[in-house]
Amino acid sequence: MKKQTTIFAILFIFASFMFPATLEERIENISKAEMQSVVEFLSHDLVEGRAPGTRGGNLSELYMKTLFKFMNLEPGADGKYLQPFKLQGFTAKELELTANNVTLNYIEDIVGTYARNEAEFELEADAVFIGFGIATRHWKWDDYKGVDIKDKFVITRVNDPGLFRPDKFDGKTLTYYGRWTYHIEEAARRGAAGILLIHTDRTAGYGWKVVKNSWAGEDLLLESDTRGTLKFRGWIKEDSLKKILRVRNIDIKELYRRSLKKKFKPMNLGFSIKVKGKNSFREVLNHNVVAEIPGKSKKRIVISAHIDHFGIKKHVKGDNIFNGAIDNGTAVAAMVMTAKILKEFQKDLYYTVTVLACNAEEAGLLGSKYYVRHTNKENIITNINFESTPVWEKARSIMGIGARYSTIEDMLQILARKNNVGYSYFSMSEQGFFFRSDQFPFAQQGIPSVWLSAGEDDESGQNKYLSFWKETYHTVKDEYDPAWELGGLKQTIKFGLLLIDHINRTREVPRWKRKLTFPTEGVGDPNR
Ligand SMILES: [Zn+2]
Numbered sequence: 001m002k003k004q005t006t007i008f009a010i011l012f013i014f015a016s017f018m019f020p021a022t023l024e025e026r027i028e029n030i031s032k033a034e035m036q037s038v039v040e041f042l043s044h045d046l047v048e049g050r051a052p053g054t055r056g057g058n059l060s061e062l063y064m065k066t067l068f069k070f071m072n073l074e075p076g077a078d079g080k081y082l083q084p085f086k087l088q089g090f091t092a093k094e095l096e097l098t099a100n101n102v103t104l105n106y107i108e109d110i111v112g113t114y115a116r117n118e119a120e121f122e123l124e125a126d127a128v129f130i131g132f133g134i135a136t137r138h139w140k141w142d143d144y145k146g147v148d149i150k151d152k153f154v155i156t157r158v159n160d161p162g163l164f165r166p167d168k169f170d171g172k173t174l175t176y177y178g179r180w181t182y183h184i185e186e187a188a189r190r191g192a193a194g195i196l197l198i199h200t201d202r203t204a205g206y207g208w209k210v211v212k213n214s215w216a217g218e219d220l221l222l223e224s225d226t227r228g229t230l231k232f233r234g235w236i237k238e239d240s241l242k243k244i245l246r247v248r249n250i251d252i253k254e255l256y257r258r259s260l261k262k263k264f265k266p267m268n269l270g271f272s273i274k275v276k277g278k279n280s281f282r283e284v285l286n287h288n289v290v291a292e293i294p295g296k297s298k299k300r301i302v303i304s305a306h307i308d309h310f311g312i313k314k315h316v317k318g319d320n321i322f323n324g325a326i327d328n329g330t331a332v333a334a335m336v337m338t339a340k341i342l343k344e345f346q347k348d349l350y351y352t353v354t355v356l357a358c359n360a361e362e363a364g365l366l367g368s369k370y371y372v373r374h375t376n377k378e379n380i381i382t383n384i385n386f387e388s389t390p391v392w393e394k395a396r397s398i399m400g401i402g403a404r405y406s407t408i409e410d411m412l413q414i415l416a417r418k419n420n421v422g423y424s425y426f427s428m429s430e431q432g433f434f435f436r437s438d439q440f441p442f443a444q445q446g447i448p449s450v451w452l453s454a455g456e457d458d459e460s461g462q463n464k465y466l467s468f469w470k471e472t473y474h475t476v477k478d479e480y481d482p483a484w485e486l487g488g489l490k491q492t493i494k495f496g497l498l499l500i501d502h503i504n505r506t507r508e509v510p511r512w513k514r515k516l517t518f519p520t521e522g523v524g525d526p527n528r
Pocket residue numbers: 306327328361387388437
C-alpha cells in the first residue's frame with residue numbers, strides 16, 4: 001500500500017512537471033533554452049540580419065511559418081500564414097548635395113533617398129526653412145501659416161518645440177508631431193519636392209551613427225508613399241548645414257530662435273539646393289506571418305513583434321551584419337512563447353488570439369500598417385506588442401509603453417501589484433517610443449494598444465536596458481549572448497500572458513481613457 005502511494009506521488013509530481021495545472025505554474029516552468037532557441041536562430045549570422053526581401057529576410061519568414069505550424073496554430077491571414085505586401089526599395093549608390101557652391105558628401109554629411117525609379121537623378125529647388133514643419137490643432141501650432149511650399153526644398157528641425165519650452169506641446173515628452181516621420185509626411189502632403197531633416201543629437205535623440213546605419217543602404221517604402229511630389233527625403237548633419245548657411249551669413253541659432261515662436265512662418269533662404277546621384281531600384285514582395293489560436297469569441301487580441309532588421313550594410317567595415325538580437329529577436333521570442341503557452345491553455349481562451357510576426361518595421365512600421373489596414377479591425381479589441389525586450393536579470397517593475405492612453409494601464413497596475421512588482425515609466429519616454437513600434441498603427445486605427453516590457457530597473461540596481469538603447473541599438477553590436485539570464489524576457493512573457501488571461505476572465509475590453517495627442521483614422525476614435 002505504502003509503495004503504491006509513493007508511486008502515485010512520483011507519478012503526480014512527474015505529471016505536474018510535464019503538464020502544469022495552472023497558467024502560473026506553466027509560466028514558472030518556462031525554460032531558458034525555449035527562449036534562447038528563437039533569439040539564437042533569428043540573430044545568427046546565417047540569417048544575415050533579416051532585411052525584407054533578402055535571403056535572410058525570406059528565411060526568417062519561413063522560420064516563423066514553420067514554428068507556427070509546429071505549434072499547431074491555425075493560419076491567420078485569409079487561410080494562409082503569409083500575408084503578402086509590396087514595397088519599393090531604393091538604394092543610393094552615389095549622392096551629393098550642392099548649395100552656395102559648397103558640396104556635401106554622402107554618409108559623412110548627408111543621407112537620403114531619391115524615391116523614383118531613375119538610375120541617375122538630379123533635383124534642384126529653392127531652399128525654405130520651415131521651422132519644425134508642424135501643423136496641428138492638438139497643440140494649437142502651425143508653422144506653415146498657409147505659405148505655399150510646393151516644389152520647394154524644405155529644411156526642417158526634428159522633434160517639437162516642447163523639447164526647449166516646457167510649456168509647449170507635451171514638454172520634453174516627444175509628441176507624434178515631433179517624430180521625423182511626421183515632418184516628412186506633412187511636407188509631402190503640402191507638395192514639397194525635397195526635405196532635409198537637420199540632425200543634432202539632442203533633437204533626434206540619437207547620434208549621427210544611428211541615422212547613418214538606418215539610412216545608408218536600401219530604403220523601403222510602401223508603394224502608396226512614392227506617388228506624390230516628394231522626390232527626395234534625407235538627413236543633414238547640423239555642422240554640414242552650417243557650412244552652407246555661413247556663405248550667406250545666416251546664423252542657424254537665429255533660425256532656431258524664430259522656430260520656437262508661435263508666429264513663425266516659412267523662410268525662403270535665398271539659395272537653391274541641388275542633390276544628384278545614382279540609384280538602384282527594386283520591387284520587394286514582403287510578408288507578414290500571421291497565425292491564430294481560436295477562442296470562443298470572434299473578437300480578437302493581437303500579439304505582435306517584428307521579425308525584420310537591417311540586414312547587411314556594405315558601407316560598414318569589418319562585421320557588417322546587423323543581427324538584431326535584442327531588436328527584435330528577443331521580442332519575437334516573447335511573442336512565440338506567449339503563443340505557445342496560450343495554445344496549451346486554449347480551452348480557457350474566450351477571445352481569439354492572433355499572432356502577428358510583422359515585417360518591414362524598421363522601414364517605418366510598414367508591415368503592421370499594412371496588416372491593420374487590411375483586416376477586419378472591428379473585431380480587434382487590443383494589441384499587445386513586444387519590442388526589443390530586456391534580456392538581463394529580472395526587473396523590479398514592468399512597463400506598458402502607451403498604456404497610459406487606455407485602461408490597459410489600470411489592468412497592468414493591478415497585475416503588477418498582485419505579483420509584487422512595481423509599475424514604471426520608461427526613462428527615455430521623451431523619445432516617443434509609443435510611436436516607434438508596431439503597436440502604433442493599431443492605436444492610429446482606434447485600437448487601444450501597448451508595448452509591454454519588463455522595466456529598466458534590474459533587481460541588482462543596474463540599468464542595462466538603458467545602456468542598450470544608448471550604445472548597442474541599431475548597431476552591429478546587437479548580437480546574441482548565451483550568457484544572458486533572460487529574467488526580463490521571462491517576466492515580459494509572464495505579464496503578456498497575465499494580461500491576456502485578465503482580459504479573458506473579466507471580459508473587460510480595453511478602452512481609451514484620455515484625449516489622444518496623435519491623429520487617428522479609425523474606429524472608436526475618441527478625438528471625433
Ligand atoms: Zn525594433
